[in-house]
Amino acid sequence: MKTLHQFDTVMDSQTVFRKLLEAMSNPTRTVSIQAQQEKLFGTYAALLALGMTLLDNEVCFSVCGDVALRDSLQLLTLSQTADDTDADYIFITDPQKVLAALVKAKCGTLVDPHQSATLIIRDNGIPEHSLMLFGPGIDGTAEYTCSKTIYQTLVLRDEQAYEYPTGIDLIFVTDTGDVTCIPRLVKRRDSKWHM
Numbered sequence: 754m755k756t757l758h759q760f761d762t763v764m765d766s767q768t769v770f771r772k773l774l775e776a777m778s779n780p781t782r783t784v785s786i787q788a789q790q791e792k793l794f795g796t797y798a799a800l801l802a803l804g805m806t807l808l809d810n811e812v813c814f815s816v817c818g819d820v821a822l823r824d825s826l827q828l829l830t831l832s833q834t835a836d837d838t839d840a841d842y843i844f845i846t847d848p849q850k851v852l853a854a855l856v857k858a859k860c861g862t863l864v865d866p867h868q869s870a871t872l873i874i875r876d877n878g879i880p881e882h883s884l885m886l887f888g889p890g891i892d893g894t895a896e897y898t899c900s901k902t903i904y905q906t907l908v909l910r911d912e913q914a915y916e917y918p919t920g921i922d923l924i925f926v927t928d929t930g931d932v933t934c935i936p937r938l939v940k941r942r943d944s945k946w947h948m
Contacts, residue, residue: 754878758829759792760805769806776934779898780890787930797822799926800844801829803873807842808832815840817850837870845874848902850908860937861919869937871922876902884937885942894942900925903933907941 760766772784790802804826808814813835816823821845823834837843837857845854854872861869878900884907887894899907903925910921920937 758794758801760789761803762805765789765792765802766806769802773803773806773934776924776932777922777936778890780886780916780935780939781890781933783931783933785930786926786932788932795821795825795877797825797846799928799930799932800846800875801825802930803924803926803932804832804842807856807873812841813839814842814844816844817847817854819844819846822846827869835914840870840879843870843872845872848874848876848878848905851902855906855909855913855921858921860913860915860921860925863916863919864890865922866918866937869919869921871924873908873924873926874902874903874906875928876900876925877927878902879905886939887942888939889936891939899933902934907935911941 769789772786776782776784786802790799793801808830810831815835815837837854843854843858845851858870860865860911880898880900881903882904883898885894885918886897906923906926922937923935925933
């Protein structure tokens with residue numbers, strides 16, 4: 754029985770960060786943080802691994818009402834919580850709460866588009882929806898097969914009609930540590946938004 758987290762805040766965080774960069778740079782690629790998340794325990798080990806990589810005392814986060822996750826992230830990262838409207842990172846354990854978070858999340862400004870929120874969404878769905886993506890990190894267009902959660906999140910994000918180059922970055926993670934990232938400027942081909 755594990756009694757203490759074995760996640761190394763330096764080495765493991767660097768490994769997870771490099772994998773996040775790989776996934777953000779290659780929007781249809783899935784990377785695995787399974788080895789790092791196995792060093793944590795609890796229901797949301799993969800989310801905790803991402804939290805321990807991205808959060809510190811200079812950023813804030815929200816958890817869409819998940820008190821247990823909030824308490825764990827605060828204890829492990831010393832980061833402070835905030836409302837969805839102000840949070841730098843929004844952790845979502847229930848896909849039904851994605852729309853409410855998207856509507857409230859900050860999307861950056863024309864001068865500082867990078868000051869937007871990143872949604873980190875727990876997704877254990879089966880890849881069953883096919884779509885075409887285009888944007889940075891994709892040569893032309895790329896066919897992508899994804900879960901219902903990812904598909905619906907992209908549709909909802911496109912409906913927000915962010916002005917270029919503003920928007921919201923998305924990170925999807927499974928309980929087994931598979932991570933997929935969709936940066937704010939990557940869009941669905943069938944969306945109404947055009948470059």
